[in-house]
Amino acid sequence: MAYKRILSLAVCLFMLAFPAFSIPEPSTAHIKVITVNEGLPDNSVNDLVEDDYGFIWIGTWNGLARFDGKYVTTYRHPREKDHNPLCDMVRCIKPCRDGLWVGNDTGLDFFSYSDGRFYPAYYVRAEGGEEVLLNVRVSHLLKLGDDIFALTINGDLMRWDRAGSAPDGTRPMFRLLPKPRHRRYADFTLFADGSIMALSTDGVTLLSADGERELFHNPIPYGYDPNLNLFFNEENMTVTIGGGVGTQTREFQVDRNGHLIACDATPPYSNLMSIAADGAVCYYGTDGNGIFVRDGDNMIRFTPDNSSMPCDAIYKVYIDSNHNLWVGSYRHGVFMLSHNLNAYSVMDKHSGRLSYDIVTAVIPDGDRLYLGLDGGGLEVLDMSTGAHRQYNKANSQLPADNVVSVVKDGDILWAAIYGTGLVECNLSAGSFRTFNPDYDCEPNNKLWVVMDDGSGNLYVGGNSLSVFNKQTHQFRMVEGTQMADVLCMAMDGNTVLVSTRWNGILQVDRRRLAVMERHSDSPSKGGVTIPGRKTPFVFIDSRHQAWVDVDNAMLCRIDLSGKRIIKTYRHRADDVGIQILSMVEDKRGNLLIGTNRGLFKYVRERDVVIPLNDERIPRMFTFNASAKDADAAYFGTTSGLLRYPLDQMTENRNMSGTVFTGIEVFNNGGKEIRLFSKGDDTVELDNDQNFFKVNFTVPEMTNPDQLKFECRLDGFEDSWRDVTEARSAIYTYVPAGNYRLLVRHTMPDGSWTEPASMTIRIHPAWYATGWMIAIWILLILIALTSIVFTWYKFIKNREKIRLAEVERDSANRLNEAKLDFYANITHELRTPCFLISAQIEEMYDSGRQSIPVNNLGGIYRNSAKLNKLISHIIDFRKTDTGHLSLNARRIDLQPLMAELAEDYEQLCRQKSLTFRFNYTRPSIEAEVDSDKLELIVTNLISNAYKYTQKGGSMTLELKDTDDAVEISVTDNGIGIMDHLQTTIFQPFVRTDRGREVSSGDGIGLAFVKELVELHHGTITVESKINEGSRFTVILPKKQPNLPAPGPEFTEAKSAAHKAELLRQDSQEPTQPKISDPTAIRSILLIDDNHEVLSVLAKAFEGNYHVTEMADAREAVELARKGGFDLVITDLMMPEFDGHQVLKTLKGDKHTHDIKVVVFSALTSEEDMLQAFDEGADAYLTKPIPVKVLVRQVERLFEQDSDSTTLTSPAGNYNREEQKFLLECRKIINEHMTDENFGIGVLAERLAMSHSALYKKIKGMTGMSIIDFINEYRIYKAVQLFRDGNTNVQAVAEMCGFKDVKTFRETFKRKMQMPPKQYILKIREE
Secondary structure, three states, rough: OHHHHHHHHHHHHHHOOOOOOOOOOOOOEEEEEHHHOOOOOOOEEEEEEEEOOEEEEEEEEOOEEEEOOOOOEEEEEOOOOOOOOHHOOOOEEEEEEOOOEEEEEOOOEEEOOOOOOEEEEEOOOOOOOOOOOOOOEEEEEEEOEEEEEEEEEOOEEEEOOOOOOOOOOOOOOOEEEOOOOOEEEEEEEOOOOOEEEEEEEEEEEEOOOOOOEEEEEOOOOOOOOOOOOOEOOOOOOEEEEEOOOOOEOOOOOEOOOEEEOOOOOOOEEEOOHHHHHHOOEEEEEEEEOOEEEEEEEEEEOOOOOOOOOOOOEEEEEEEOOOEEEEEEEOOOOOOOOOOOHHOOOEEEOOOEEEEEEEEEEEEEEOEEEEEEEEOEEEEEEEEEOOOOEEOOOOOOOOOOOOEEEEEEOOEEEEEEEOOOEEEEEOOOOOOOEOOOOOOOOOOOOOOOOEOOOOEEEEEHHHEEEEEEEEOOEEEEEEOOOOOOOOOEEEOOOOOEEEEEEOOOEEEEEEOOOEEEEEEEEEOOOOOEEOOOOOOOEEEEEEOOEEEEEEEEEEEEEEEOOOOOOEEEOOOOOOOOOEEEEEEEEEEOEEEEEEOOOOEEEEEEEOEEEEOOOOOOOOOOOOEEEEEOOOOOOEEEEEEEEEEEEHHHHHHHOOOOOEEEEEEEEOOOOOOOEEEEEEEEEEEEEEEEEEEEEEEEOOOOOOHHHOOOOEEEEOOOOOOOOEOOOOOOOEEEEEEEEEEEEEEEEEOOOOOOOOEEEEEEOOOOOOOOOOHHHHHHHHHHHHHHHHHHHHHHHHHHHHHHHHHHHHHOOOHHHHHHHHHHHHHHHHHHHHHHHHHHHHHHHHHHOOOOOOOOOOOHHHHHHHHHHHHHHHHHHHHHHHHHOOOOOOOOEEEEHHHHHHHHHHHHHHHHHHOEEEEEEEEEOOEEEEOOOOHHHEEEEEHHHHHHHOOOOOEEEEEEEEEEOOOEEEEEEEEOOOOOOOHHHHOOHHHHHHOHHHHHHHHOOOOHHHHHHHHHOOOOEEEEEEEOOEEOOOOOOOOEOOOOOOOOOOOOOOOOOOOOHHHHHOOOOOOOOOOOOOOOOOOOOOEEOOOOOHHHHHHHHHHHHHOOOEEEEOHHHHHHHHHOOOOEEEEEEOOOOOOOOHHHHHHHHHHHOOOOOEEEEEEEEOOEEEEEEHHHHOOEEEEEEEEOOOOHHHHHHHHHHHHOOOOOOOOOOOOOOHHHHHHHHHHHHHEEEEEEOOOOOOOHHHHHHHOOOOOHHHHHHHHHHOOOOOOOHHHHHHHHHHHHHHOOOOOOOHHHHOOOOOHHHHHHHHHHHOOOOOOOHHHHHHOOO
16 A cells, blocks of 8 residues: 555656646546447457548457547458358558558458458468468568568568559458578567568567568577567667566667667566557556556556556557557457546546535635535645545534635635525634625525625625625625526626626626616617527626627627627537536637536637537536636536646647548438548439438547537538538438538637538439430440540550560560561461462362363462562561662663552552552652562552552652652551551561451561662651551662672562562452252351362352351351351451351350361461360361362261251251252252153152142242252253353253253353353363
């Protein structure tokens, strides 16, 4: 006990020595407690932290909680089927800009402010680099700059890998940091100079800021315990190590290099769990020993025995930005020790500072306070020692204990005792004398208030107002105050203002002792009209202005000299009934106001009244019980005496702005929209979501009840409305439109903050406007514009990135591009090889003695293409090695260009392009290499031809200047993007848009540039997207230092060949086709090369229905309509390639049974495996004999025929229909030469009626019976012509036609040419 008294005395002396932000005495310190009763999810707390908004986040054993000073909001993991409750055991918290890192017993989560969801963290295994879920307890977190470090229960240290994490934070990734194999980390902390200090099983280690390197190691062995804690205090350069229950705390001095020196003294705070520092003040939380507070050499201990702290098992201590101490405990919730809450004090009976709680009078006199107690008599309190003495009826001659008002006159106290009278109290002598007013004045001695005028008189108020002369001991009633029911008095010079219960304010002249004026709602002459006559309180400030409480509803400030009300301060709507009971003014003119609803403040500078209430300040003050000294104001309350520092009135704490936390929609099934921002958000609501509540708050930890909130929804309401209690705004049935919600709150000094704003957009109903179609079109246009703009930016950024990568890896990419070039050339060689071999195979198999012209043309074209590809390789090699030479001579360019223009014009007609050749002079001479000039112009014309759509235009211009010749090629094609115009001349560069339009190898323009520069010329390009391009070549007229012409491989080109060079992709099949109408199988051929299509069609058209398609996308759409049994497709095709054909056909339930044969020049195993994975039934590579391809198709059909299914799900006909067509073919063949063969014979042989036969054939082939028979006869005629029969009449008879004329007409109608012309065309082939 002696120890406790000495400690208490030391604390008091310490408090007096350090009054500002000092440590409060434990016995009187107010500790705010937050438990499950206030909404906390669990009373056991592991961690506490403040975020950038000012909220306190609390990590409990059953979830994460956010505290704004008034309300607790809980966040837990979703309660799913496989929910593990351990994930809500929060071990540690670390805030960042967008959310919180939350460590728990099952790993680590990132809690996002934006959606209130937990996103689990992953880490990369040290073995193998596999990304796995972090599923072990994370005990500690550390934030160093933008880096987050995590420490697991296994002793592993990890760092957040920002680059490896998802950009939106939904998949955070961590990486293990290196450490010795035997080491297990227990805790870490920030050290000086931005390094990391870590406690482990083998000592204390100093690590680099990234955790990768060990800077210094202190070998202080510890047995591993997850409860070990490490703390560093930079203020005094000490390191403290604790470990919870049963461990002795150790302290070390540390230098800047991390070297530890053990301190001699053993710290008293054993069982250490947490340390927090606030400047020089350190707080030590222990598990079982309470909290130790050290300020220099002074030490104070808080325990349940000497303070209001509920328990001594402390897990966490934390200091927020306003210097409040937060304490997390085991089983008893969160405690807060605030300097603001402890800056004032409440002295009451419970604290032992008073003998009775109802204080009705207070008189400060030096170190002493004289108090009147309603029911407790008188009390004298010594503020320097804390001693107090009570005088009451039981222990003195005081006649009664109901002291309601006291004044001091030297050593004498004059006390008004309710029901007894006026009592003269000489406390030093212990004598008390009672004086009673006249019975007419106060019949029951119910005195209420007494005031000393300083001139030997006491003004005594009760049923009326009397003046007591202290010398004569006589009462004199003031005229005009009978039955006035006096409650309060205030003196200003010779004027005394008297507040009454029902008669307004009476203005008394001290000299005449009479009422001169009455101020009320019915004032006397010269009086001030005030809005009521119930005026229980009056006060006169230093500016001689009167403050009057009117009807307990408003406070009026009155200028008595000017006879006017300066301003009326009305209470809030929910505060009607506030009664003003006492008032004190400070040196700045601010007023502290005691009421029956707590303490308020009038801020003179801002002319506002604000509440000062918190959980400590008593709510019920007493009449006229207020006074002040130099430092503080004193108020009597029904709960003791309040001492409130005067400088406390002007402090504005560090306070965040308004934070919007969410929107609750009540109609349309309800909806919750999570928010976490300070405004400038836009929330979109549907028309049927116009009944909603917007939630908002301000983190204010010490005095949340002092805040006032107001809101206004611009566009819906015009004025501010008070929403202080709810901290939310509810709106019902808000019409469609755009609204701006403004929310503001008061600061501690009464000023209003700038409003935080949020846009709320409520969409109209679809039927609300007659312009709905126009609105949809506008919305679609806006959306498309946004998409196009976004896509444009995406493409632009992607090209920038691609070009940057090209510049960084140019050498490697160039080699890869060369390999790709040779691979593409090799692929291109296979197609012409196949076409040549296929046509030779056809001629060989036919046994003809002569070679058809068409076959020779095909062989010539494909051999020319082979020659061209080989020339490209040779020229490319010469360019690459620098061996390309110039054989220049002086020629006239105009005739050369005119000759070339004729070929170009003929080429352009095939694509419906307009071609022009313009020149400035009829004769333009220059020294050029004509072959290379022709290559330059041909390549430029070829490019323009490829990238100009049908119906476009091209222009070749030849201009003559003084020293040079200018050649330009202009088109109105697809154009080239600006950022690609400088790279388009580099080898192997092709744009994505160019690849979609045409194939190529990417060396044409690069080769042109080499040839131009070989002439010492320049080439430039001007282009706009979708408007066209202009390539300009400028060649000097004279070539300096021409070398002697040397041998060079040149390609002889005829005019036909030159045209063919440009016409390589323009040929289309024109010869009419006919198939056997009785054929039971249909084949779809897909290839972008028309010659390949033609060769394949010839191979299959004799036995199958054959359809040729050069556009793969259109071919797939045709296949979806049905009617095909098998598809033969190439792989390499522009826009829509063979892989897409496979995926589309095999992925569609209507076409997945169609057989697909891949016939491609790609020979790699990867291409084959990919095709088979996508569903290909066979894969053949070019070149192969056509008969091999035909045999492969036959085998596929044979396999299909062997199937046990009755129907063919993909083809034209089912099994029964196929048998029917084969029987028709057999019957027609048997009667082929029979002129009388017709419908009757066919129906009879098939045992069917005419109508049934008609419906059957019409449904299967779309033809009538006659058309069906004639179609087959013409098909047989074509076969006879192809077999060498040239006699038209003989062929007609063999096919069953009665006369040649009918045969010719039928043949021409089907083949679009007479029989003779067809025979001639066959001979040309």
